[in-house]
Structures are given as C-alpha cells and as structure tokens.
Amino acid sequence: MKTVRIKIDVLRPDAKPTGRVDHRQLDATTESDVAIQLAADEAEAMQDAAKFARRVRRRLGFSQAEFANRIDVSLQTIRNWEQGKRCPTGAAKALLKVLDKAPEAALAVLH
Template identity: 75%
Template sequence: MKTVRMKIEPNIPSVKRVGRVNTAKLDATTETQIAQHAAEDDAAAVQDAAKFARRVRRRLGFSQAEFATRIDVSLETIRNWEQGKRSPTGAAKALLKVLDKAPEAALAALH
C-alpha cells in the first residue's frame, strides 16, 4: 500500500477542506437541539437492540414463550426487549451474541 502525503495550505481558499467542522452551524446549535439529537440517537440504539433480539429468536425458530423458557428469563423480559422498552445488557447481551453466532453450542450449554 502506498502512502501519499498531502499538505493543506489554510491560506489558499481554492483548497477544499474535507472533514472540517462548520463552526457557524455548531455555534448556532442550541442545548435543546443537542439533547434532542442525543435522545434520537438513544432511541435508534434501542431499536437496533430490539431488532437484534427479535432476529436471534426468530432465527432459532422459537416463540417468545419458548425462547424465554430456553434462556431462563421471563416472557415479559423478552417482550420488553423486542418492543424496545428495555435493552439486554451484560450477560443477556453476551448470550444473545453467542446464540446468534453459535446457536447449537449455546442451546446445548443451556439445556
């Protein structure tokens, strides 16, 4: 792989700056807007977790009740994960990842 070195001259306006921050837009952003964007990002992350939990269960071919029984959590917990009300954390998150990558081994260990 070849390395290319570039020198950017800030005094030459014809050189386009890539990856620079628009300070005017940044300064115009209010704290309320920042909080709103953070909330939107959090909601998207929760939905991703919900989709992941649902996808793992469906790939295994289990109903919510069967899945809850197999991984030893309450049915309500599974529903909350899949509806995005709660997100799996810690050991539950790790278990879902293992179930996704090596379902036979994970289910055999849980049995």
C-alpha cells in the same frame, strides 16, 4: 464510509487541514439541540437492540415463550426487549451474541 488519510507536519501546526465543519451551524447548536439528538440516538439504539433480539429468536425458530424458557428469563423480559422498551445488558447481551454466532453450542450448554 470513505476513509481519507492525511499527513500533518508537526513542525507546522497551522498547516493542519480544516476539515468539513460548518462552524456557523456548530456555533448555532444549542444544548437543547444536543439533548434532542441524544434522545433520538438512544431511541435508535433501543430499536436496533430490539431488532437484534427478535432476529436471534426468530432464527432459532422459537416463540417468545419458548425462547424465554430456553434462556431462563421471563416472557415479559423478551417482550420488552423486542418492543424496544428495555435493552438487554450484561450477560443477557452476551448470551444473545453467542446465540447469534453459535446457536447449537449455546443451546446445548443451556439445557
């Protein structure tokens, strides 16, 4: 992503840049369009979380059952995470991040 820096003269608010907004498209966007995009964004976020959980488990070399046992959650929970049906939250999300960054230390603490 490209970063563009601009300077705005606070004494001339009308001189601010207009940006690259297509106002016709923006005005034509309905609440239904917004809801559809929100659902698509949420589905993509769930798939990203699923891929992350799967990647962490595979990097550790565990089967789903072994991984569930090591982090003390049900096998169904692991399956739901990896299939994108559920998303790890709170402590589980933090644990996955620690397992990703410092697996040896995290596993040593868990057992």
